[in-house]
Amino acid sequence: MLCNTKKERLLILLLIRAMLPAEGLASLPCFVGFDLGTSGARISIIRPSNDSSSYQELHSDTVSWSDEKRYDDPDAWMSAVAILLEGSAAYLSSVASICFSGTSASCLLIDRANAGAVTRRPRMYDYDVCHSVDPIYGVRALTRLESFAPPQHTTRSPTSSLAKLLAWHEQTPLTKQEALAHQADYLALQFLSENKACGSGPSNFRSVSSDWHNCLKLGYDVRNLCWPSWLLDCLSQANIDPRNVLPEKVVSPGEPFGTISRRMAERFGLPATTVIVGGTTDSNAAFFASCPSTANVGTAVTSLGSTLAIKQTSRNYIEDASVGVYSHRFPSVLMPASTSEAYWLAGGASNVGCAVLRQQNFTNDELRDLSLLIDPNVDSHYRYYPLTKKGERFPVADSNKEPILHPVPNDRAEYLHGILQGISDVECGGYLALSKLGADPPIPHTIFTSGGGGKNEMWRSMRQRRLTDTFKENVQVLRAQNSEPSFGAAVLAAAHLRVS
Template sequence: MTSDVQKIHHETECVFAGIDFGTSGCRISVIDGDERELFSDSVRWHQLAASASSSTPTRQPHTDGALAADPSLWLAGLHRLMAAVPVEMRRSMRAIAVDGTSATVLLVDTTTGKVTRGCRLYNWSALDEDEDEAPAEGPRAWAMAKAVSPPGSPACSPTSSFVKCLTWLLERPLDADEKIAHQCDFVLAYLRSSEEGGPMEVVTDWNNALKIGYDCETLSYPPWLKGHRTAADPSMRATLESLFDALPPVVAPGEVLGHVAAGRVEQWSLPADCRVVSGTTDSIAAFLAAGASRVGDAVTTLGSTLAIKLLTPDPVEDAQAGVYSHRIPLSVLPPGDRSSSDPTTTDRCFLAGGASNVGCAVLVDEGFSDDELRQLSAQIDPETDSPLDYYPMRGVGERFPFNDPHRVGRLQPKPGTRKEYLHGILQGIASVEVAGYAKLKKLGGAPKAAVRRVFTAGGGAQNDVWRRMRERMLGVPVIRSEHTDSAYGAALLAKRALDRLSD
């Protein structure tokens, strides 16, 4: 377990917790009423597995990726992190929110709270070619999804929540009390459950529900999920109706769901009125953490690959390029200047995004150490263009901002110095970022989807010379995000939900 504890203010009246469940472990962030982080802690799945036995009906996992699919470890991590929070803070904790990986789902018996099937992680595919992992009904579920879902729907993917649940249903009919839950939903339901082995009320949110087919414009499950497009195939319609009956109700991210159950209140020394707040996906929580507050704000993540997200007043979609939009209630954003948002769309905005295979992974491939990156970056003039025209990408194939399955990376010609080489690579990645925001602007109908400022997360955010280069190329302010952890974003959801209750 790692820990990062700031000075504890014993006079703090209210604190709020956010917990992120990720691919390698879970993390907690505790903030005060001014949204200052007071405490953070994390634990990895393999650390939890070493001290707790698995209680799920799946084979014993051996890697962080497989351990992440063990719901008993999610709950062990929850207890470990809550116990790590100083008791003075726990006694002042007014609300808890959770985020989890997108399209990570399981089936739960809501009368007992027991996991009946799962979990299937975000990267589980119905078309897995690994003989040991390949689901027998996966190809049939995928074919059914393509037949019933609209073209371009986020539900129409071999890794979507919808296809995962269809596969389960084709493998064996659902029991009457089996309900679908995302990772985030399961943990939030556990927090509200009155007793071990007792009833569990599963509720999901707009963002987690997107890849199961939820329509974030109409805020409803669409008719096609009930099989309305399959009248000619009674068997397929019956399958969809069964799945529809297992879908959880949907609320906005950042809505108060109820109170922490009395048993956990006592166990963790929480106030009796500590609330449980609906969560979101890990990527949305990270966006909230970055500081975006109004339509036109964007977040670029400069990691191994490049990902961009932009707040827009209307959804932006391009299925072929992998662009889709999450709906975000304005109430979960800070009350900054929102004058750029459409005045006719009260409490309505969308988070459009795309991901490129271009990114900082090539810097590792090309042997740039952290020290060399710092030294050479300091010698680069961010106001001057490099003559090199690079496309810094590993492998073959690109979806965004250029939909080209045959595109390959380009790092030629190599210049005479490492400084010039680095300049060309950084500029190449920035050029793809510029093209990405231009693509979103075009898809969204300029100027509605125009970027106004960019917050930066990921390892590349540390490079100030690169920030200034990108700022010049984008033509808008580029800001290094103070916070980038999803757990902090979840804590903001909890805090802002309580703010609305007191308004």
């Protein structure tokens, strides 16, 4: 009953298309993507290019988090989205669809009977249930998971959505009205129509819609496209009703949830026919931004933001929670029409990343100037593991892994060299882990780089050399032309119109 069939999704699409103006889709040429990240929120508005094989970005803007606008505050998320929409007023009357991207496994609990009001504050992507204020609840949650989840399943990670849900229940039992929503799900919920056909029921009742990518770490079976029996049994034996707590609708990223609510359409001047589509996670959105028109196997994207994430398109599904590897199903709306087999986005996300540079007080000017003093063809003799705090997710899942950032040399260029090399080593280890687990092809032929770190040409050269040394085969590392996850979310917003 909790599965979503292809027939059901196509019926939804036909219903939405029937609501569009008779003159056709060309009258609604703009597509909006949002990304809610660790440093701020961003909007991208795109339209197809003249050859229809790529997209042109018409507008983009960013709102940074501050002490008053925390990255883990749902009110701040909505405030940022509102500011970004209000700053995009010139384009909003032509918007056809909207897609939201959020950080992976960032989730919260809402009250379905009270218009989706937040009942328990978000536990973000790096929240480790074993390192919480009272870790006993996390230990109990993981112990329960070990009895039900398949070996090496991604939900066994102490940062998974399912681990967070079970730990919440261990701490204070869930009510019948509480439901889990990921960051992207929550934002979509705020914009969806209250009509019953779009997921709502009587009065203030709301249901959660989600997508393949966000639900992976909640236990959704992305191969068979349903909630698996082991998950339903796990929740039931914990006295949690799966029908209440799990998203009621799970679609491919980019497939329609429903249309926008009249209240939101009127507030922001959006068309009443605006479609809200299934979202994605930030690193997946970065992949679609970097190579939006191709699903060629062997293409990879390294996202060098506050944290490091890698994705590689593979013919094989691979998974191993002990090293933080999992596979997302490639969105059906982006698959070539001639391809019947599923593709997979195999990868993982590390806690290592560019956030450590801020922690070590490197300024933008320093990063630019000191990088010019570093020879990318020479190894640093420092062997750092540049975490900002204890705990790692990938390419090893170790809640107790400590940062290694010492000794600190007097020369800041040497220190930067060692840190950037340390992050590069984690990237190499990540792709090597995918290869050992059976990614097909085993070696990425091209790696596009997204995120702020992708702008550093010296670092790109260093990474290409170290990746080539790791695999004993040439690996091309390129800077992505478009690298913002918000752009990738906009690509998904546009993609559902390709479904016939």
